[in-house]
Amino acid sequence: MSERRRLRVQSLLPNQPLLRHLLAAGGGAVFFLAITLGLSAYRDFEMGEIALYAIVLAGMSILTGVNGQISLGHGGFMAVGAYTFAILQIHAPMPLGLELIISMAASAALGLMVAMPATRLRGPYLAGMTLILALGLPQLADKYTATFGGDQGLATTAPTPPAGINAEQWLAWIEILCALVVLVLLANLVRSRFGRSMRAVRDNEIAAALAGIRVARTKVFAFVVSASCAGLAGAFLGLSTGVVNTGEFALTLSLYLLAAMVLGGAGSLVGPWWGAVVLVYLPQWSTSISKSFSLGNSVGANLAVVIYGVVLIVVMLAAPSGVQGGLRWLGHRALRLGAARSSPIIGVTTGIGPEAERPPSAPPTAEHERTNP
Amino acid sequence: MSHFFDLTLNGISAGMIYAAVALGLVLIWRATRVINFAQGSMAMFTTYLAVTLLDRQVGYWEAFVVALLAGLAFGAVVERVFIRPLRGKPEINAVIVTLGLLILLEGLAGAIYGVRNRGFPAAFSQSGLSIGGRRVSFSHFDVFILVAVVALMLSMVVLFRATDLGLRMRASAFAPEMARLAGVRVGRILTLGWAVASFAGSLAGLLVAPTAAFSPDYMDLILVYAFTAAVVGGLDSPAGSLIGGLLTGLALSYVGGYLGSSLEPLGAAAILIVVLGSRPEGLFARPTPRQV
Amino acid sequence: MLEVRELAVSYGAVNALDGVSFSAAPSSITAVLGANGAGKTTLLRAMTGLVHPRAGAVHYDGDDLTALGVEDVVRRGVAHVPAGRGVIDQLTVEENLRLGSLWRRDRVDGRKAMAETYELFPILAERRRKLGATLSGGERQMLAIGRALMSRPRVLLLDEPSLGLAPRVTVELMAVLVDLTPLAALTVILVEQNARSALSIAQRAVVINLGRVVMADTAAAVGADAGLRHHYLGF
Numbered sequence: 089m090s091e092r093r094r095l096r097v098q099s100l101l102p103n104q105p106l107l108r109h110l111l112a113a114g115g116g117a118v119f120f121l122a123i124t125l126g127l128s129a130y131r132d133f134e135m136g137e138i139a140l141y142a143i144v145l146a147g148m149s150i151l152t153g154v155n156g157q158i159s160l161g162h163g164g165f166m167a168v169g170a171y172t173f174a175i176l177q178i179h180a181p182m183p184l185g186l187e188l189i190i191s192m193a194a195s196a197a198l199g200l201m202v203a204m205p206a207t208r209l210r211g212p213y214l215a216g217m218t219l220i221l222a223l224g225l226p227q228l229a230d231k232y233t234a235t236f237g238g239d240q241g242l243a244t245t246a247p248t249p250p251a252g253i254n255a256e257q258w259l260a261w262i263e264i265l266c267a268l269v270v271l272v273l274l275a276n277l278v279r280s281r282f283g284r285s286m287r288a289v290r291d292n293e294i295a296a297a298l299a300g301i302r303v304a305r306t307k308v309f310a311f312v313v314s315a316s317c318a319g320l321a322g323a324f325l326g327l328s329t330g331v332v333n334t335g336e337f338a339l340t341l342s343l344y345l346l347a348a349m350v351l352g353g354a355g356s357l358v359g360p361w362w363g364a365v366v367l368v369y370l371p372q373w374s375t376s377i378s379k380s381f382s383l384g385n386s387v388g389a390n391l392a393v394v395i396y397g398v399v400l401i402v403v404m405l406a407a408p409s410g411v412q413g414g415l416r417w418l419g420h421r422a423l424r425l426g427a428a429r430s431s432p433i434i435g436v437t438t439g440i441g442p443e444a445e446r447p448p449s450a451p452p453t454a455e456h457e458r459t460n461p
Numbered sequence: 462m463s464h465f466f467d468l469t470l471n472g473i474s475a476g477m478i479y480a481a482v483a484l485g486l487v488l489i490w491r492a493t494r495v496i497n498f499a500q501g502s503m504a505m506f507t508t509y510l511a512v513t514l515l516d517r518q519v520g521y522w523e524a525f526v527v528a529l530l531a532g533l534a535f536g537a538v539v540e541r542v543f544i545r546p547l548r549g550k551p552e553i554n555a556v557i558v559t560l561g562l563l564i565l566l567e568g569l570a571g572a573i574y575g576v577r578n579r580g581f582p583a584a585f586s587q588s589g590l591s592i593g594g595r596r597v598s599f600s601h602f603d604v605f606i607l608v609a610v611v612a613l614m615l616s617m618v619v620l621f622r623a624t625d626l627g628l629r630m631r632a633s634a635f636a637p638e639m640a641r642l643a644g645v646r647v648g649r650i651l652t653l654g655w656a657v658a659s660f661a662g663s664l665a666g667l668l669v670a671p672t673a674a675f676s677p678d679y680m681d682l683i684l685v686y687a688f689t690a691a692v693v694g695g696l697d698s699p700a701g702s703l704i705g706g707l708l709t710g711l712a713l714s715y716v717g718g719y720l721g722s723s724l725e726p727l728g729a730a731a732i733l734i735v736v737l738g739s740r741p742e743g744l745f746a747r748p749t750p751r752q753v
Numbered sequence: 754m755l756e757v758r759e760l761a762v763s764y765g766a767v768n769a770l771d772g773v774s775f776s777a778a779p780s781s782i783t784a785v786l787g788a789n790g791a792g793k794t795t796l797l798r799a800m801t802g803l804v805h806p807r808a809g810a811v812h813y814d815g816d817d818l819t820a821l822g823v824e825d826v827v828r829r830g831v832a833h834v835p836a837g838r839g840v841i842d843q844l845t846v847e848e849n850l851r852l853g854s855l856w857r858r859d860r861v862d863g864r865k866a867m868a869e870t871y872e873l874f875p876i877l878a879e880r881r882r883k884l885g886a887t888l889s890g891g892e893r894q895m896l897a898i899g900r901a902l903m904s905r906p907r908v909l910l911l912d913e914p915s916l917g918l919a920p921r922v923t924v925e926l927m928a929v930l931v932d933l934t935p936l937a938a939l940t941v942i943l944v945e946q947n948a949r950s951a952l953s954i955a956q957r958a959v960v961i962n963l964g965r966v967v968m969a970d971t972a973a974a975v976g977a978d979a980g981l982r983h984h985y986l987g988f
Binding site: 152156158160205208212213215216217219220221223224225227228230231339340343344346347350386387389390391392393394395396397398399400401404405408 | 490495496498543546547550552553554556557558560561562563564565566567568569571572573574575678681682685688689692721723724725726727729730733734737738741
C-alpha cells in the first residue's frame, strides 16, 4: 500500500534531477518575483539579503552536511569576496557580472590555500584553523588601511536598474536570480557522481580511498566551492549595505552563519533559506522583543547572540538535522514514504527506517549499549 | 637587542596563559575526544563573576578563589548537561555544541554585565621589575602568572602520577572500556576531567584579565592561540601544553613585535599549518594509539 | 552459583546470542567453546554488562547481573579479562595492577594483593616499572589476569587467554589457573578457541554455535564426543 503511494508521489515529478531542480528554481523565481513586486523597497532589500545569505549557507551546508568538513571561517571568505568586489569597483570598474566572478575567484583562491594543508586535518583541527582565519583576516584589513579603507571601509555602488524599477528591487532580483542559479548548480553537484564521492569521504575516508576516490581532491574541491559561494555572498553583502568594512565580518558572523546553517539543516539545500530568514530577521525580532519587555540596552544588543547560542546547542542536542530535517521527517511520516534519512554527519536518522549509514569506528554496538553512569 | 629581550619576556608571560588554557583543552580532548571551543568563554564567565564580587567589595583573593571553584563546578555541569548526551554521536556534533556555548556565554555576559569594557584589578604591581638598575618588561604580576601556571602544572603532575584519582583519570582517558572493567566509574571521572580543565581555564582567565580589554570576547584570541599551543605540544599531552604554550607565546610575541600585532592571528595560523603538515601529533605525543 | 538463563543479545538485526543457558559452580572451570563468531565474546560482554541483552538474565548471588552497570558488576566480584585488550599500554605494569584494586578502597589489602600477584607471576615483578606496551604477548596476558585477580574476584571471565601465545606459555597459564581456582574458590568461565587445552583443565564445557548452545556437559563428555569435536571444535 505504502509502496504504491510512494510511486505515485514520485511519478508526479520529472525523472531527471536537472529538470527537477530547474523546475524548483523556476517555481522559486516566480514566488520571489511575486513577493518583491508587492513589497516596499525595504522589504525588497531584505529579500535580497535573504537570497545572499542563502548562497553562503548553501555552500556551507554542502561542505558540512555532504562532505563532512566544518568551517568556522566563512565570514572571512565573505570578507574576501566583499573587499575584492569593492576594490574592483573603485580601481578597475567592469561589468557587474565580471566583478562578481572575480570576487568569487578571489575567495576560491583563498579557499584553495586553506583547504590544501587542511586535507589531512580531521574535524577539530580544521575547525580550529578556520577559527583562526575568521579572527585573523579582518585584522589584516585593519593593518593595511590604505587599501582596505580602515575603519570606515570602502564604499560600493549599487547597479543601476533599468527604467521603471527601483534600485532595491533590481538588486534583490539579481541576488535572487544568482541564489537560484547557485542552488541549482549545487543540487546537481550533490546528485552527481561527485556528490557520491563527497558523501563517501564524509562517511569513511579510508574506505573511500580504497574505493578509488581521490579523497584530498574531493575535500579541497568541496571547500573551494563553498568558499566561492561565500565570496559571492560577501560581494552581494557589500552591494546591499553600500559599504565594506571589517566590522561586518567579525568572528560573530562566522559563528552566526554556522548556527543558521545548522538550524536550517546541514546537507539540505532548502535549509539555507530557513537559516537566511533567521539571519536577516533575528536582530530585528530580538530588539523588538527586548523593547516590549523593557529589558534594557545591554540585553537587547545581546539577545540575538544568546539566541544563536541556544539554537546551536538545542538543535544539536534535540534535532540535529535542523528544521529541514524535521520537516522532511514530518512529510515522510505524513505520506508514509518509508525511511527518512538525514545527513548522518550531523545527527542520526530522524525517522523511520534503518540507522544512518555511519560505519562503526569502534566495535559494533549492540542495541541499548550501556553508557557510563 | 633590548626589544628582543622585552619581546621574549612578554612571550613567556603570554605563553604561560596559553599553556594554562591549552592544558584544559588537552585534558578534555584526551578524556572525551572533544575540542572545547567554549573553554575561553567559560573562563571569561567565571572571571566576570569575580569582577561582580570585587564590585561588591569582596576581597581580591576571595573573589579569585570563588572564580576558580566556580570554574570547577562549571566544567562538571557542562560535561554532564551538554556533552554527555552526545556520547557516541558524530564528533562534529559536540564541536558545534561547544561553539554554541561559546556564543551563548558571550551573549549572556554581555546581557548581564553590559558590553562596555571594564577594568580588572591586578593583585600585584604591573610595572616592570627593576633588575640591575634597569626596568625590565616583566612585572610582579608577570612573576605571579609564571608562578601560578607552574604551580598548576606541578599539581597536575602530582595529581596524575601520584594519586589513585589520577590513575583512574589516565586509565579512563587511555582505555575507557578497560577502566570500566577494572571498576572505575568512568562517567564520573570524565566529568571530573572537565571540571579540572575548566579550573585551569578559569585560572588563565583571571590571570589575563588585568592586561586585556575586558569585554565578553576577550578570551577569543587566547582560545585560538591556546589551541595552537595545544596542537604544537600534542593534543594528547598535558606536558606538551606547557612547552607548546611557551613556544607559541614566544613565536607570536616576535611576530607581533617585528611584523605588527595585527598579524599575530595569521602567525598562529602559519604555526598550525607547519605543525599539522610536518608533525600532526605534536611535539610530545606518544606513538601508542588510543585503545578502547 | 553462576547461572546464565536464556541469554539473548542482538547487534542490530543480527542475533549474536539466541537463548544461551548454563550454570557454573564455585571452584570450577567451565570452558566455553565454539568456532569464531559463535558468540562467545558476546556472552562474556553480556555477563559483565558491556552489552545489554535483549532477553534473558545472568544470576549470581541473588543478583541479576544484566540489570547492573559494568562498575556494579565488578563490585559484585566479577572480573573480566577481555580478548587481547586486558592491558593499558600507556600505564606501567604496577599501575595496571593497582588499577584493578582501586575500587575496593583498601590500601593495605591492595598492597598485599600486589605482592601475591608478583609471587604468582614473577616476571611482572621484574618489569613492574615498564610500560604495558613494552611487554611480550605472554607477559601481557599475565598482567591482564593479574590485574583481574587484584580485585579478589569470585568470578573470573577469561576471553581467549591463549590467543597468540606460544604453547609453552599457554601451558604455564593454564597451570596457574588450575592451581588458583580451588585456592580462591573461583568460578572461572574460560572462553577458548584452543578447545583441547581448555578441555584439559575444565570440569564442565559449553559448546556454542551460531549463538546457541549445542552441548553443555562435563568436559570429559564433551571431549569424548568425536563427532562434536570434529564439527565444532576443530579436532
